[in-house]
Amino acid sequence: MKEYKLKGYRSLKKDNYLIDYSKELNPRQLEAVESAEGPALVIAGAGTGKTKTLIYRVARLVEENIKPQNILLLTFTRKAAENMLKRASMLLDDRCGKVAGGTFHSFSNMLLRKYSKFIGFQENFTILDDSDSESAVGIIRSGLGYNKTDKRFPLKSTITGVISRSINKNTDISEILNTDYPHFAHWSEEIKLIQLEYQAYKKEKQMMDYDDLLLYTEKLLKDNDELRKKISSYYRYIMVDEFQDTNRIQANIAYLLADEHKNIMVVGDDSQSIYSFRGADFRNIMDFPKVFPRCRIITLEQNYRSTQPILNLTNSIIENSKEKFSKKLFTKKESSDKPVYIETQSPNIQSKFIVQRILELREEGIELKDMAVLFRNAWHSDDLEIELGAADIPFIKFGGIRFTEASHIKDLIAYLKISYNSSDTISWFRILQFLKGIGE
Structure with a gap:
């Protein structure tokens, strides 16, 4: 009997693969790679081959006749995405290089330019880097007269940091100031006004900063049902690396992108969440099973980097975590050398x-x-x-x-240098910058 196959539809079975996945991967890695449909949470302990697992999963999806452009790989850095897709291409073929990959910011930039009319921007909006953002805040700060109000009023860099932290943590500016900048807490209302003016200034000048890229993407997907369905249906398979280091906005974007099909795999380690100061929220990885109650949880525990004595120590430390996904790292690398704990009386x-x-x-x-x-x-x-x-x-x-390269240390060293060599013009120049009428 003749067999017919509809183009664009995924074949449910494939008899042979170009890559011998069962030979190249350990059982838990293989489980993650073969997990295609539905939500999945991969808890990848340190050194357990997380990157390799993602690379092989990209290749597997492509081998299963998923169009590369319908696969989305979101990573912490653009270099990480480029490296993974390059390695996937070397593993399989050039089709893997056509997979959509990048950071949340680069993906958002692409999406917002394509659908800019939905958010009231032109396609050629400008992106402000950190330095540009500080300059814009500085202009607004001066325009409101706050640069002359008090010498203790926060610098433009501080204000920019407060605003960004407030956005990434989804927390009111007053709370951010009370927690992280208590000495500036009494300037709360003034900083809130600067934020409002800053937002209006950017909209008027058709500019976005890095936080805006995420905010407007979340808004785009939330407020436009038909468009969200279209985008979600296009990116049929979504993978997010280092999920423990995402903030709430990034997690929401990922959930919205997977709204139509729920084919989302997030990879990370609750024990490696170290970017809370940037707004990362480890609750994203802890609460993923609540967002997707039917998600499959796969734990990678075989370590390829350390020796067992080191892993025994880390396992005992992790075990004391109040909230965690249970895992016990192990390795085939044995060693008689054990970690040594040294306690001293002072730094x-x-x-x-x-x-x-x-x-x-x-x-x-x-x-x-x-x-x-x-x-x-x-x-x-x-x-x-x-x-x-x-x-x-x-x-x-x-x-x-x-x-010795810190600014205040270099200032002190400059004084010592001219006391030793009065002809040191570079040190003189640095010191004279402090004098009113010469320096800024």
């Missing part, structure tokens, strides 16, 4: 101990480039940087700026 003693240990390891033949020191915050390294300098140990700092 400076800690720094001296680290320097001493670095020197000992170097004597044992371990190169400096193979050593690393991790900190929770960039500024926590200040004391260690001083001790490393005193010991003539070269280092590279990733994230933040070096202690």
